[in-house]
Amino acid sequence: MRGELIFVGTELLLGQIVNTNAAYLGENLARLGVDLYYSSVIGDNLERIKNTTQTALSRSELVIITGGLGPTFDDITREGIATAINRELVYDPEVMAQIEAHFNRVKYNILPMHRRQAYVFKTGCQVVPNPVGSAPGLIIEVDGKWIIAMPGVPREMERMCNDTIFPWITKRAGKGIIKSRVLKVCGMGESTVADALNEIVEPLTNPTIAFLARPNEVSVRITAKANDSDEADRMIAVVADQIRTKLEDNVFSEDNQTMEEVIGCLLVKNLETLAIAESCTGGLVSDRITDISGSSRYFQGSVIAYSNNVKSQLLNVSESDLEQYGAVSSTVALQMAKGVRKLLNTDYGLGITGIAGPTGETPDKPVGLVYIAVASDKRNNAREFRFLGERTTIKRRASQMALDMLRRELLIK
Amino acid sequence: MRGELIFVGTELLLGQIVNTNAAYLGENLARLGVDLYYSSVIGDNLERIKNTTQTALSRSELVIITGGLGPTFDDITREGIATAINRELVYDPEVMAQIEAHFNRVKYNILPMHRRQAYVFKTGCQVVPNPVGSAPGLIIEVDGKWIIAMPGVPREMERMCNDTIFPWITKRAGKGIIKSRVLKVCGMGESTVADALNEIVEPLTNPTIAFLARPNEVSVRITAKANDSDEADRMIAVVADQIRTKLEDNVFSEDNQTMEEVIGCLLVKNLETLAIAESCTGGLVSDRITDISGSSRYFQGSVIAYSNNVKSQLLNVSESDLEQYGAVSSTVALQMAKGVRKLLNTDYGLGITGIAGPTGETPDKPVGLVYIAVASDKRNNAREFRFLGERTTIKRRASQMALDMLRRELLIK
Numbered sequence: 001m002r003g004e005l006i007f008v009g010t011e012l013l014l015g016q017i018v019n020t021n022a023a024y025l026g027e028n029l030a031r032l033g034v035d036l037y038y039s040s041v042i043g044d045n046l047e048r049i050k051n052t053t054q055t056a057l058s059r060s061e062l063v064i065i066t067g068g069l070g071p072t073f074d075d076i077t078r079e080g081i082a083t084a085i086n087r088e089l090v091y092d093p094e095v096m097a098q099i100e101a102h103f104n105r106v107k108y109n110i111l112p113m114h115r116r117q118a119y120v121f122k123t124g125c126q127v128v129p130n131p132v133g134s135a136p137g138l139i140i141e142v143d144g145k146w147i148i149a150m151p152g153v154p155r156e157m158e159r160m161c162n163d164t165i166f167p168w169i170t171k172r173a174g175k176g177i178i179k180s181r182v183l184k185v186c187g188m189g190e191s192t193v194a195d196a197l198n199e200i201v202e203p204l205t206n207p208t209i210a211f212l213a214r215p216n217e218v219s220v221r222i223t224a225k226a227n228d229s230d231e232a233d234r235m236i237a238v239v240a241d242q243i244r245t246k247l248e249d250n251v252f253s254e255d256n257q258t259m260e261e262v263i264g265c266l267l268v269k270n271l272e273t274l275a276i277a278e279s280c281t282g283g284l285v286s287d288r289i290t291d292i293s294g295s296s297r298y299f300q301g302s303v304i305a306y307s308n309n310v311k312s313q314l315l316n317v318s319e320s321d322l323e324q325y326g327a328v329s330s331t332v333a334l335q336m337a338k339g340v341r342k343l344l345n346t347d348y349g350l351g352i353t354g355i356a357g358p359t360g361e362t363p364d365k366p367v368g369l370v371y372i373a374v375a376s377d378k379r380n381n382a383r384e385f386r387f388l389g390e391r392t393t394i395k396r397r398a399s400q401m402a403l404d405m406l407r408r409e410l411l412i413k
Numbered sequence: 414m415r416g417e418l419i420f421v422g423t424e425l426l427l428g429q430i431v432n433t434n435a436a437y438l439g440e441n442l443a444r445l446g447v448d449l450y451y452s453s454v455i456g457d458n459l460e461r462i463k464n465t466t467q468t469a470l471s472r473s474e475l476v477i478i479t480g481g482l483g484p485t486f487d488d489i490t491r492e493g494i495a496t497a498i499n500r501e502l503v504y505d506p507e508v509m510a511q512i513e514a515h516f517n518r519v520k521y522n523i524l525p526m527h528r529r530q531a532y533v534f535k536t537g538c539q540v541v542p543n544p545v546g547s548a549p550g551l552i553i554e555v556d557g558k559w560i561i562a563m564p565g566v567p568r569e570m571e572r573m574c575n576d577t578i579f580p581w582i583t584k585r586a587g588k589g590i591i592k593s594r595v596l597k598v599c600g601m602g603e604s605t606v607a608d609a610l611n612e613i614v615e616p617l618t619n620p621t622i623a624f625l626a627r628p629n630e631v632s633v634r635i636t637a638k639a640n641d642s643d644e645a646d647r648m649i650a651v652v653a654d655q656i657r658t659k660l661e662d663n664v665f666s667e668d669n670q671t672m673e674e675v676i677g678c679l680l681v682k683n684l685e686t687l688a689i690a691e692s693c694t695g696g697l698v699s700d701r702i703t704d705i706s707g708s709s710r711y712f713q714g715s716v717i718a719y720s721n722n723v724k725s726q727l728l729n730v731s732e733s734d735l736e737q738y739g740a741v742s743s744t745v746a747l748q749m750a751k752g753v754r755k756l757l758n759t760d761y762g763l764g765i766t767g768i769a770g771p772t773g774e775t776p777d778k779p780v781g782l783v784y785i786a787v788a789s790d791k792r793n794n795a796r797e798f799r800f801l802g803e804r805t806t807i808k809r810r811a812s813q814m815a816l817d818m819l820r821r822e823l824l825i826k
Contacts, residue, residue: 013449015439016623019432026428036426041452194485195524212424282703283696286717290695291805293771301723304699304715358706392704
């Protein structure tokens with residue numbers, strides 16, 4: 001089934017909100033085997049809703065339209081579709097009763113303008129209940145093709161998709177699915193990864209491979225078209241194994257896990273504990289570690305040592321070393337890692353110190369210079385990094401490489 | 414000037430990444446007076462890049478295309494445009510020299526595939542430097558209309574827009590601008606804000622008002638159409654004053670500053686210092702504080718006290734209180750705030766303890782229960798909150814309310 005998305009909303013065009021519905025629908029439709037080639041954003045304008053709907057119907061079997069079903073005067077998606085397919089909208093008292101029930105449930109007063117939401121198509125139209133909002137969805141048949149209209153509020157749209165729309169699509173999409181798996185790589189740039197995998201990737205037609213670069217992380221997505229989920233899994237596994245063999249330990253995650261999830265799994269498996277001493281990352285590494293539910297099993301705590309006082313007083317970093325080598329140095333990173341490990345009595349200590357910028361650089365210490373150290377019974381290890389970007393990007397990159405260094409230490413037997 | 418956006422990338426269609434570039438460009442083009450009616454997302458497919466570019470050129474004067482300028486085989490936006498406008502791409506040694514300079518700067522090896530990025534149009538084409546990446550942008554004239562192609566990596570695109578593209582557009586866009594200002598509110602829900610402002614908002618036609626809710630933050634955007642920037646500023650200021658009078662101290666920012674920027678300004682102004690003790694937020698509050706350049710002037714550091722041991726050992730939280738009231742309690746939040754303030758010798762101490770979930774709740778302490786305390790010479794103040802949402806949402810909401818509590822304490826004379 002070939003599908004197409006239309007997002008209606010001037011606020012989307014003007015960039016006042018980010019279109020997260022696009023990602024949600026894109027991901028799920030791919031999973032359901034709908035081929036998506038086009039996706040458009042248009043404002044709340046009758047003519048453009050009409051034209052875009054007609055163009056979409058001319059080249060796709062399934063047109064999903066979100067937004068513009070609200071009660072206010074600028075919500076005119078219903079009218080736009082009516083004009084596009086030349087079909088009449090009629091007031092439906094049963095739909096009105098559902099809308100009233102919703103307002104009673106949430107204890108809001110219903111207003112005259114909400115009557116507009118009870119208009120549906122007289123023929124070829126299935127009304128989709130909205131359990132968490134007032135605007136119902138519509139499934140409209142047009143000469144053997146389909147338009148699905150849903151509210152733009154993500155919470156309402158997602159609920160409607162899960163309850164009604166996705167099961168409806170699954171029934172009609174027939175045979176064949178698309179399935180993806182994501183391997184994540186740290187420690188190599190995007191073009192280095194692409195280059196290393198070139199001879200694996202080039203001859204492939206199914207599955208296919210796509211790369212996506214984030215700060216100090218490259219996702220390698222393997223996408224297979226197959227008759228069913230098991231077949232897709234088998235096709236993907238063959239390619240994933242080849243990639244894993246080629247990139248070795250640089251692959252940190254084989255099924256889209258985050259770096260912090262991977263570290264959590266390793267620490268839980270080894271029954272080991274962690275403490276962190278952060279300077280330039282300012283708490284970001286600890287924040288990421290504690291995004292994982294159950295992290296209290298291995299994470300004891302951190303010291304965010306932003307000032308030199310805190311470094312020497314709490315982490316026992318030598319004041320003369322601070323003076324001699326500076327706070328941004330390999331030796332201070334190591335002392336931070338050892339210090340926090342001892343202070344919080346853990347198996348691993350992770351220390352990060354650097355210059356996140358844009359101010360604070362000196363002739364020999366540029367913005368982006370970061371030292372990361374891991375202390376454990378196995379060994380004490382420190383490394384120097386130079387990151388590019390804005391302050392928050394440098395923090396993000398440093399947090400990623402700190403976690404990756406820790407991961408590699410955890411893997412040492 | 415009528416503009417149109419085309420985003421090229423199968424990963425966008427498949428929902429593997431969220432299209433934040435759309436919001437960035439939408440917002441800025443509106444500000445520059447470009448009328449945006451259409452925005453499309455298509456995959457990395459030659460035929461569809463060609464068709465969409467031709468359709469866009471037929472109805473808009475300015476077509477901005479992002480993505481698909483990378484070095485790998487699936488990056489074919491250049492070729493798609495070439496086919497659409499029937500114009501030849503040629504290898505440009507000067508562009509190649511810039512690409513090589515970039516790779517030298519970041520100390521990466523240049524690969525044969527990067528040569529592809531040095532192909533530009535033979536005629537009617539201005540090459541736009543990319544100071545933070547390898548792919549240059551292109552400004553292409555086509556029969557008095559314009560195509561602008563930029564890389565899809567947000568950091569590279571934004572830099573290119575600021576340095577070259579926006580000034581270029583400003584020159585050509587001519588008269589009339591749209592300008593916005595964002596007031597941010599904390600401590601009131603979206604509908605409460607909308608209700609309170611109803612009599613201000615309803616009669617307005619220019620400026621207009623839009624609301625946007627984020628976790629524990631409501632943005633009120635005032636948008637004016639005017640002949641020039643000064644006129645727009647004056648029109649916006651009148652409405653902003655009315656809103657400020659109505660919502661009082663719940664307005665924490667009057668020009669789109671983040672909560673952490675506002676707190677930084679207050680601490681710098683008062684020459685005061687801050688230390689933080691975090692449990693359930695796991696470092697997120699400190700991370701946000703240190704996102705601000707210059708935060709080392711007021712932020713001494715934090716203790717992330719994830720285990721009870723750390724709470725009692727480092728922050729001097731009473732072990733018997735931990736036993737009697739539990740770690741998630743008003744008294745422990747207060748002791749954390751006081752403890753970290755004393756430990757790091759600061760003017761303010763901020764303490765946060767709670768249950769981020771999804772596990773860890775008890776019959777009398779549900780997921781989302783959070784206690785926040787601020788300690789200072791003025792007073793010691795603790796409050797109970799109940800937040801809804803996933804683990805990371807609860808962390809985010811708790812961090813926001815912690816910073817807002819701190820802000821309100823900072824405002825006390």
